[in-house]
Amino acid sequence: MAAIELNGVTKRFEDDEGLLDSVRSSSDADAVTAVDDLSFSVAEGEVFGFLGPNGAGKSTTINMLLDFVRPTSGSVRVLGHDAQAESVAVRRRTGVLPEGYDVYDRLTGREHVEFAIESKEADDDPDELLSRVGLDPDEADRRAGGYSKGMSQRLALAMALAGSPDLLILDEPSSGLDPAGAREMRDIVRTEADRGATVFFSSHVLAQVEAVCDRVGIMRDGRLIAEDTIEGLRDRVDAEAVLRIDVDGDADLDAVRALDGVSSVETDGDGLVVGCTDDAKSRVIEAVEAGGATVADFETDSASLEDIFLAYTEGDDSADEPEVTA
């Protein structure tokens, strides 16, 4: 059975909330499609990295897994339960580090964890959970209102770990953490996975997921644009080369883009940066010259995993996308 299963899930946010807004007529321009016909599944025991730039729809997807947000259409199942109708059953077996949360200012760290243990009807030792995430007893007895972002993040993780959940859903778990904290976070993810838990976590930084993930999905503009194992991505990296060409004159970019084996073409000052398979390199140079430009010089690099991720996620229009969070 799949731990997470999405089938044709779409979420549109209509901007019609509030008393005043309901008087105003809402047009299509007010609606934002945060997630568009999304289907994928995560197997039990898998560590799945959910990647994409800010505003790609990652958090909206996670919010639908937790019933914070309801899909406009499609079905979401988590741990065999309908995510909407049986959300409590889902959350009883799930540990969550949500996005855009806040801690209770007036409760201490320990009280937060105790509340989580109590809600999950678990019998964990709060101190043990707190020490696992690196909050020492002094800090745990302070009110969480005075916590830094990193400490809040650790506290929320301790709450997520309560009750040894079958599924961990972590939304940008490393945000607010320093590099050492991010490494501890990865260690915890690995420990939980070794215990047999399914881990689903999102990030906009590839480096944080590649060390621990079995498989990644890359989202952009509400769609899953790639879904592969880390090995699969590495194979693609090995096949992929980056060709930097110094060009005299104007190259016909469209002709280059149309070639087999070319995945990206970008201009860089006078030069071109072309992502392509190894065997396409000579075709690229031919095409540039056939278009009337002269190739002054060229060099090839092999692409890193990061390059591939950026190639997927950094399109021309990604900068002005609205950030969708809910």
Add this chain to the structure above:
Amino acid sequence: MTLESVARKDFRDALRSRWLLGLTLFFALLIGGSAALFYGVLLSGAGANSETLFGLSTAPGGLFNFSYAGMLGFVLALIALVTAHGSLIDERESGTIKLLLSLPNSRRDVVFGKLVGRTLVVIISMLVGFVLALFAMLFTGGQVMFASYAGQVALSGLLATAFVSIGIWLSATSTSQRQALFGTVGLYFIFAVLWSTVATGVPRLVNWVVEQLGLTALTAPQVVQMRLFIKYLNPLRAYETLVAELYGPAVAARLFKAGLGERLAIQSTFQESLPFYFSGPFILAILLAWIVVPPLLGYRAFKKTDL
């Protein structure tokens, strides 16, 4: 039981914020203090009983028309609304609700857990005031009519709960803290001020329409009945008349604060037989409905909301 843990957490938060302490001091001064002042200074010694201040009788010496229950109702309603109006929307705006709903708490547990937690805050602080007032009466030699007094405390608790319920509804349906705040002010204005205007205005409007249609106008007793019925749909007024009934006959309690003309028009009819919709149990049912219905409506809205 996660409803219980939500309620406990909410109550602890009120403790930490000193809101509970502040309210307790407030009610200690208001109820306990006024009782101490009244029985200790204004009306010391023999002949003083709990009805003198808390009953439906008018103020000391009968000089002006003052109802302690009416005053207390206004204060309780405001305090309860203020206590409850932020319960859900504050957590939504800060994001703590995501922590709360990441755990296996259902939205129902959250709405009704909040209802329980906030109700306890208002009722406990109010009880302290009533207990202090009781001591004040006992120490000054005032005679306490225990049954009426207990009934009044219970009704005050129900009124406070009703307005916490209304505040929860407001909080569950608001989309911003500002909206909830304006809603609080608006609702309070409606219950405390506007309602009586509507209760007076509706029968007049009906009569005007009837006249325009050339039909027989409502009789004077019918006008009074219609006004009173609308009036007692207001939880504040239902509370006041139920308290009055603790200290006297039902008919007098229903006509409490009614003008002389109205009394003349309706008193004999009521004395013969009080219609069931003006009976104590019916008015109590109205007050209870204000406790039950708003949180259900609030839950229905909150259940559907994207956080």
